[in-house]
Amino acid sequence: MSIPFIDLAAQQRRLRAGIDAAFARVLDGGQYIQGAEVGELEARLAAFCGVGHCLSCANGTDALQLALMALGIGKGDAVFVPAFTFAATAEVVPFVNATPVFVDVLPDTFNMDPESLKRAIVHARSIGLNPACLIPVDLFGLPADYDALIPIARENGMKVIADSAQGFGGTYKGRVTGSIGDIATTSFFPAKPLGCYGDGGALFTDSEEIAALVDSYRVHGQGQNNKYINERVGMNSRLDTLQAAVLLEKMTIYAEEIELRQEVADRYRAGLSNRFTTPRVPDGLTSIWAQYTLKTADEAERAALQERAKATGIPTVVYYPIPLNRQTAYRDYPVDPTGVAVSEDLSRRVVSLPMHPYLTRETQELIIEAVAG
Ligand SMILES: *Cc1c(COP(=O)(O)O)cnc(C)c1O
Numbered sequence: 001m002s003i004p005f006i007d008l009a010a011q012q013r014r015l016r017a018g019i020d021a022a023f024a025r026v027l028d029g030g031q032y033i034q035g036a037e038v039g040e041l042e043a044r045l046a047a048f049c050g051v052g053h054c055l056s057c058a059n060g061t062d063a064l065q066l067a068l069m070a071l072g073i074g075k076g077d078a079v080f081v082p083a084f085t086f087a088a089t090a091e092v093v094p095f096v097n098a099t100p101v102f103v104d105v106l107p108d109t110f111n112m113d114p115e116s117l118k119r120a121i122v123h124a125r126s127i128g129l130n131p132a133c134l135i136p137v138d139l140f141g142l143p144a145d146y147d148a149l150i151p152i153a154r155e156n157g158m159k160v161i162a163d164s165a166q167g168f169g170g171t172y173k174g175r176v177t178g179s180i181g182d183i184a185t186t187s188f189f190p191a192k193p194l195g196c197y198g199d200g201g202a203l204f205t206d207s208e209e210i211a212a213l214v215d216s217y218r219v220h221g222q223g224q225n226n227k228y229i230n231e232r233v234g235m236n237s238r239l240d241t242l243q244a245a246v247l248l249e250k251m252t253i254y255a256e257e258i259e260l261r262q263e264v265a266d267r268y269r270a271g272l273s274n275r276f277t278t279p280r281v282p283d284g285l286t287s288i289w290a291q292y293t294l295k296t297a298d299e300a301e302r303a304a305l306q307e308r309a310k311a312t313g314i315p316t317v318v319y320y321p322i323p324l325n326r327q328t329a330y331r332d333y334p335v336d337p338t339g340v341a342v343s344e345d346l347s348r349r350v351v352s353l354p355m356h357p358y359l360t361r362e363t364q365e366l367i368i369e370a371v372a373g
Contacts (some may be wrong), residue, residue, distance in 0.1 A: 049178030060187025136165025
């Protein structure tokens with residue numbers, strides 16, 4: 001028996017007839033770019049998170065880059081990102097000629113540490129950078145602590161982009177993640193909680209002005225809804241109609257899948273919290289559980305856990321084995337001057353287990369038994 005880390009096939013079996021019919025409609029219509037499904041999906045997603053505008057694009061990385069472009073971030077600007085995240089969060093910053101500054105995370109939520117952010121802002125100023133933008137990440141599906149982070153950004157005149165590539169559908173004190181920050185972004189990479197069958201992404205904002213800029217930047221900086229009138233240097237970043245059609249089908253069951261994910265997370269906690277540190281979800285927040293990530297006592301215990309799981313045919317993954325500030329590509333950028341000790345520690349101790357809405361109780365019992373050892 002092989003146990004998938006994320007079982008996309010189970011979901012596809014459930015939705016296959018609807019997806020086949022949706023594909024047929026797109027093929028019959030022939031509007032492969034910017035077909036009606038794209039607009040429908042954007043309206044549906046905006047309503048889902050209670051925000052004025054949703055703009056789809058080619059992937060979650062482009063969504064972050066388009067956000068920086070629309071906010072006018074550029075040369076001399078410091079953009080604060082967690083050291084413990086997927087590379088895309090930092091990668092887009094040099095694309096717009098700004099400087100990523102790495103901030104540490106908290107040991108219990110794995111999300112950005114407000115105190116480390118304050119130190120990083122002072123440091124950025126001291127080396128001549130202009131603190132311009134903050135990108136908190138909803139790591140593993142748990143919203144960042146926006147009520148602590150956004151006031152720090154505002155006091156320093158900074159914009160906020162919420163990187164919710166892993167968090168779309170989680171809630172922060174009654175708000176769905178896409179509605180937080182000047183702009184929120186997400187990814188529809190297949191393995192994300194809401195994934196399509198290829199690459200895709202989206203931005204969310206309540207600002208009419210930002211929405212208009214993103215709409216222009218994503219189609220070659222077009223003016224007057226015409227790509228042959230170019231008002232600014234933009235990019236080509238659109239969501240395919242076929243992918244929008246897939247996502248519309250998936251949206252019909254997303255609310256139910258969110259509940260199923262929570263049940264899976266609850267069973268993991270019940271089975272493993274006496275053996276490892278299981279994720280903490282602060283009061284008033286819900287996680288979408290993009291990952292279920294344990295913290296072991298040390299690196300050796302993690303290695304033993306992974307070995308045991310592997311011997312039973314259970315895949316486990318380490319997100320992330322190296323903090324970004326120590327990656328070859330990013331090691332020359334500024335960091336919180338006191339270091340990012342928590343990110344370093346987590347990179348040695350975290351391990352993620354199979355997580356998806358279709359994980360059965362029986363399979364999960366097998367996983368818990370093997371992992372607990
Ligand atoms: C996946 C991911 C992205 C990028 O999304 P893509 O669609 O793969 O480009 C950005 N930020 C985080 C935190 C992610 O996990």
